[in-house]
Amino acid sequence: MANKVLMKGNEAIAEAAIRAGCRHYFGYPITPQTEVAAYMAKRMPKVGGTFLQAESEVAAINMVYGVASTGRRVMTSSSSPGISLKQEGISYIAGSDLPCLVVNVQRGGPGLGGIQPSQSDYFQATKGGGHGDYHLIVLAPSSVQEMADMTTLAFELADKYRMPAMLLADGTIGQMMEPVELAEPEEVVFTEKDWAVTGTKMQRKHHIVNSLYLNPEVLEQKNMERFARYAEIEKEEARYESFLMEDAEYCVVAFGIAARVSKNAVVAARKEGIKVGLIRPITLWPFPKEVMAKAADRVKGFVSVELSMGQMIEDVKLSIECRRPVLLCNRTGGMIMSPDEVLNSIRALCGGEAK
Amino acid sequence: MTTQILIAGFGGQGILFAGKFLANKGMLEGRYLSWLPSYGPEMRGGTANCSVVLSDDPVGSPIVNHPDVLIVMNLPSLDKYEDAVVPGGTIFVDSTLIERKVNRQDVKSIYIPATKIAQQNGIPTLANMILLGKVMKETEFVSYQGIEEAVRSVVSAKHADLYELNLKAIRMGYEYQEQ
Incomplete structure (x- = not known):
């Protein structure tokens, strides 16, 4: 582990972003993601980048919109209530077909909620969040290494x-430290995009970045084109991790911190002779539907383990077309289930004594 | 082998720092590990705790519900976590700050007046490291060998003057003999 360093998940995001060539960060502090901004404040000036603490989340996301329209890598980060404030801007960025990174280190909600870890922004992240027809690419890291990668x-x-991508983490993964191996820094080579607004220098036709289309026929066409792209993403980019699924008769589905807890439970259940495995969605949108559907051909039932009142469970049920029972094992409001609670759900699923 | 460690006490006692030392020590030994702080509206004088998992295999949950090793630096922490320790586990108690004994009979209990030793030796803020010295003496989940490198990796350049004092504290805990 010679090249590994011990880092908090939030710091790993910030360092990885800089190494990926991001030179613009706009944010507003909120627990439990403040280390992202703190790290950026320290590092960005040293690499010739911009760190700016905006006057609000709304301002920060619109600054992201501005930089994104020039084709440069740009990001913001926040936690649940702050992400709600950013939704208008995210919808505009999606409607303008611009790339950017939005990090949500989730905490308990709704409202101002609490500051402990949660996964209850799943619907918001995967089903739109802002107004209009659009998606974000949503990635769900479950280790500090994955926060970076x-x-x-x-x-x-x-x-x-x-299109905008979202890193959907939670307070635990943000706050914890683990050894992490960081990629070599990318040299920032800026390639002119054929859509970016960077000044025409009277050499070319001007580009327009816009999300306003008053002609409904044009807007419909725009949305159709965008969804054709989404269809391609759903086909090509769904990612997941499979754990002990080869001979599994039961399947646990969990992402992020809940997947870490579930792994312990799956190992414990195996010791009791229960043939159970884990599918961990890495992309939440696109959701790894195909692997779920294939698992449903073989397993007798599923447990969806999540830190919410049950949000991902809907995608699990849709993916398997309700062909098998799906139990919910959940905690919410900032509480995290113990491996024992997951184990009890696994036992209940296979008709064990702990129903 | 996997060891789950929970360190708990007041904010300001260096609970998180002690956990960081163990995490760095584990990393230097090539182990898998996780370090998870309690976070929240905590401040000096409030409660603080820190979960550290050291393992030969990738770490599953970083949350320690049932510690193999519990290190406590105040009474509320002993009251709160004593029953959570796995049978056969070990509880380290700073006996300067906690007057009562561990009630459980199925765990190993080790008492060291870390805060008193720290105060008597002019290092009042390093009771945490004295405790860790004792932990390394009584358990084997991290080695006492190579503590210098581990201390160097957790003491920031800004506080380089504390490097020797941290080492001194660990050594005092390691060599402590009950009177």
């Missing part, structure tokens, strides 16, 4: 598909 991946996918 998925930051890089999020920038790449956002650039590739010209």
